[in-house]
Amino acid sequence: MALFELPPFKHTLIDDIPSIVSRLRKTYSSQKTRPAEYRIRQLRQLYWAMVDNEKELLEALDRDLRKSTFETYAAEINFITNEIIFATQSLHQWMKDETPADIALMDKLLTPKIRKDPLGVVLITGPFNFPVHLSFSPMIGAIAAGNTVVLKPSEQCPNSAAVMQKIMETALDQDCYACVQGAVPETTALLDQHWDKIFFTGSARTARIVAQAAIKNLTPVALELGGRNPAIVSKHANIRLAARRLLWSKTMNAGQVCMSQNYILADRVVVPDLIQELRVAMKEFFPGGAKKSADFSRIVNINSFNRIKKMLDESSGKVVIGGALDAEELFIEPTVIEVTDPRDSVLVEESFGPLLPILPVDNLDHAISTANEIHETPLGIYAFGTLAETDKVLAGTRSGGASINDGLFHGIIPNLPFGGVGDSGSGSYRGRASFDCFTHRRSIIHTPSWMEPMLALRYPPFTNTTKLHRYNRMTLLKPDFDRNNNQKINIFWYLLTLGSGTAKSGAFRATMLAAVAFLLKRYTCGELRLRRIQ
Template identity: 40%
Template sequence: MSRDQLVVQRARKSFQTGNTRHLEYRIHQLEGLHRFITERQKDIADAVKRDLGRSENAVDLFETLGLEGDIKLAIEKLAEWAAPRPVEKNLLTLLDEVYIQPEPLGVVLIIGAWNYPWAITLQPLVGAIAAGNAAVIKPSEVSSHSAKVMEELLPLYLDKDLYPVVTGGVSETQELLKQRFDHIFYTGNSTVGKLVMEAAARHLTPVTLELGGKSPCYIDKNCDLTIACRRITWGKFVNCGQTCIAPDYILCEPSIQDRVVEEIKKCIKEFYTDNPKTFEDYGRIINQRHFKRLMALMEGSTVAVGGDSDETQCYIAPTVLKDVTETSKVMKEEIFGPLLPIITVSNVDEAIQFINEREKPLVVYVFTHDNKLIRRVRAETSSGALLANDCLVHFTVSALPFGGVGNSGMGCYHGKHGFDQLSHLRSCLIKQLNKEGVNSMRYPPHTAKKLGWARFFLLKQVNVCRLRRMVLLAIFTGLAAFLVQSFLRRR
C-alpha cells in the first residue's frame, strides 16, 4: 500500500469515528488553525519571502489577514450554518417537518496553488473543517518553502490524522488523485483542472475548480482616469501580477490610450519607486520557468512602460504594453505576471464583443461613472464576478461567493458558501404514522376524482408564513371576541 493510500485511509478512518459531527470538535480544530496562523506568522512570512520575494507586511495583508477573518466568521456562525434549514411546504406536507440538514461529505482533497500558498490552500480548509469533513491538504510544490513549513508545523495545531499534509510534485499529486475522495477542491490552471476532473470522474467525485483566465478591464473614456489607473495599477502588480483575479488586459478607446499609459506610469513610480527591483514591496516571479514564459509573451509587443528584467533574480519590472492586438503572443494565454497589455476598441460595443468571443473570465472589470454602462456590461457578458471601479476587493467580502464559470472554474467558496460547497445539503421530511386518510388519493385504484384531489394538493401554492399569520390572527381575533363577551356578561 502506497503512502498516499495510507494517508487517505487513515483520514477516512478518523472521519468515521464521528468526532467531526460535533460542532464543538470543529470549533476546537478551527481555533487550532487560528493559533497556527497567529503564532507562526514569522515562519509563514519567511517562507513566502523565499518563495515569492514578498515582504512580511504584504504576507500579512494578502495571506493571513483574510484567513483570520474567515476562521473567526466560521467559529461565530457555525451553529447557524449547521442548523436545520426549514423550507416552504405544500398542502400535503403542511403538518410535517420539512427541512434541509447540512452534513459532512467525508474526506476532501484540497490541492493548493503557489501564488498565494497560504490563503488559497487554507481558506478551503476552513470550509472543510467547518462542514465537518476530514481533509488531505496538498500544497503546491512550486512554492516549496511554504509547503515545507505547512508540512512541518500545521500538524502541531490540527488533528494530524484528520488533516494530513502531503507534499511532493506531479507524481505525488497524480498518485493522490487515484484515491477515492468525497470532494476535490483544486486551485490552479484550466489544463490541470481538466486532469483533476478526469481523475475525479473515475470515482464520481464532485469537484470545485478555482481556475483563472484572462480577466478584461474596460475603461470608459469619460471616467476619472487618474483614480481608475491608480486602482488598476494596484490590482495588476500586487504579487508581481501573479494573482488569478488580476486585470489581465485593458480595453479602451484609442483616444485615451496614451493618457492611460502615463497615469499607470505615475502610479508605478508612486507605489514601487523609480527602481522596483530594490523596493521591498515588489516581489519576484516564482521561478525561472515562469520568468522565461513571461519574457516570451512580450515578443512582438511595444513596451510603453518598464520592460526591465533580471533572470538571475527572476525579476521583471512592472510593464505596460501598448498597441497590442488579439493575435499578439501576450493575448494567447493567461499572463499571470507583471505585464499589462492595452488593446484599443472603438466603443463599448466592440469591447463587449471582444470579451464574449473568448472564454468566460474569472472577473470582468469596468471603470465608468455611467451606471447604465455597468448594467449593460453585467447583462451582456458572463464571468465569475463583475467588479466596477475597483480591482480584487470582492475577494475580501465573505458574503460573496468566490468562483468562476465555464473555463474559469466551477463551484465557489468563502464564508457560508465554502461551508455549503463542502457539505451535503440533505433533504429531510419527517411524517407521523397517523392521518392516513389524506393519503388515500395516492393509493390505487387511480380514479379521476383522486387525480383531481392530487392536483389540488400538489399544485396549490401555499405561503406557509402567510398562512401561519392568518391562523394566529384568527386565534387572536377569536380570543379577543371571547374576552369582550366575558367582560360584557360580567357587567
C-alpha cells in the same frame, strides 16, 4: 528580515498515501468530526498556530516569492486568521436545520427540513501564488463543514508548504487532517484515491486532468481557475483612478494573481492619458524602481519567467513603460504594452505576471464585443466609467465576479462568495460559501402515523377513479394566468393587499386593511348567527 530555521520540505512516500486516506475515512466514519464543538476547537487551534508561526510564514514567503511583509500579512496571514474567526463565530448558525420556504400546507404536516451533512473525506490542492491563503481558506470551510481533509500544498513554494505542514501537524488532529507533500507523482497517487470531493485551484490545463481523474469515481469537484480577465476603461472614466487601481491589482504578487486583469480595453481617446497616469503611478508606487523595491515580488521559478518572457517576445505591441527582465533574480518589471491586434500573444494568453497590455477600442460596444471574443467566461471583469456604462458592461458580459471602478477587490472581501464560471472555474467558496461548498444539503421529512387515512389514496389498486380525483385536488396547482398569458387577479387577495403598488400611503393602507378585516369579521359572525337560527 531576520532568518529563521524553517522545516525541510519532504516528499510524502507514495506508498503511504492509501493508508493516510484510509485513516481519515475511518475517522470520518466514527463521526468524530460531527459535533460543532469539535470543529470549532480545531479551527481555534489552527488560528493560534498561525499566530505562533507568523515569523516562519514571513520567512517562507520571502524565500519562495520574495513577498513583502505587508503583502504577506494582508493577503496571506490576516486573511486566514480573519476567516477562522468568522467561521467559529458563525458555525452554529450555519449548521442549523433549515425549513424550506413556500412549502404547501399539506406538505408542512410532514415537517420538512434541510440538514447540513458533511460530504466525507475531501482533497484540497493549493496553488503557488498565494500558497497559504489559497490552501488554508478552503480547508477552513471543509473543517467547519465536518469533513476530514487531505491538503496537498504546491511544491513550487516548498518553504511555505513545509511551514503549513508544521502548522497542521502541531494544531490539528492527525486522525482527521493530513498534509501530503510532493509533485506530479504524489498528486497522481492522490487522484487515484476515492474522495467525496476534490477542491482544486490552479491552471485550466491541470484542472482537466483533475476532472478526468475525479469522473472515474463520480467525485464532485470545485475548480478555481484563472482567466484572461478584461479591464474596460470608457472615455468618461476617472483615468487617474483607473490607472492607480489597475496598476495596484497587476503589481500585487508581481501579477501572479488569477483575478487581476490580463489586458485593458480603453477608449482610444483616453489611451494617451491612461499611459501617462500609469507612468505617474509607477513612480509613486516604486520611487526607486520596482527592482529595488521591497514591495515587489518575484516570479515563482524560471519556467514561469521564461513563459512570460516568451509572451512578451512574441508580442507585436509597443512597450511604453518598463520592460526590464532579470532571469537570475526572476525579476520582470511591470510592463505596459500598447497593442493593436486583439489576437496578440499578451491578450489571448494568460500572462500570470506583471504585463499590462492596452488595446485601444472605438467605443464601449467595441470593448464588450472584443472582451467576449477573447474569452467569454473570465474569472473577473473590471469596468471603469459611469454607472450606465458599467451596468452596460455587466449586462453584456459574463464572469465569475466583477469589480466596478476597481481591480480585483471583489475577491478580497472574505465573506463574499468567490468562484469562476465556464472555463474559469466551477463552484464558489469564502465565508459561508466555503461551508456550503463542503456540505450536503440533506432533505428530510417525518410522516406522522395519524396522516395514514389522508395518504391511503396513494396505495394501489388505482381502479377507483376517485383516488386520482382526490389526489389532484390535494396536489395540483391552479395557474394564475389564462391562455392569452394574462395574469389572473384573485379579488380577495387584491382587496386584502389593495393592489400593493396602488396604495402609496402606509396609513391609508393600514386603515383599508383594518376595514377589510372588520367586514370579514362581520360577514363571518353573520354567517354563524344565520346557521344558529336555522
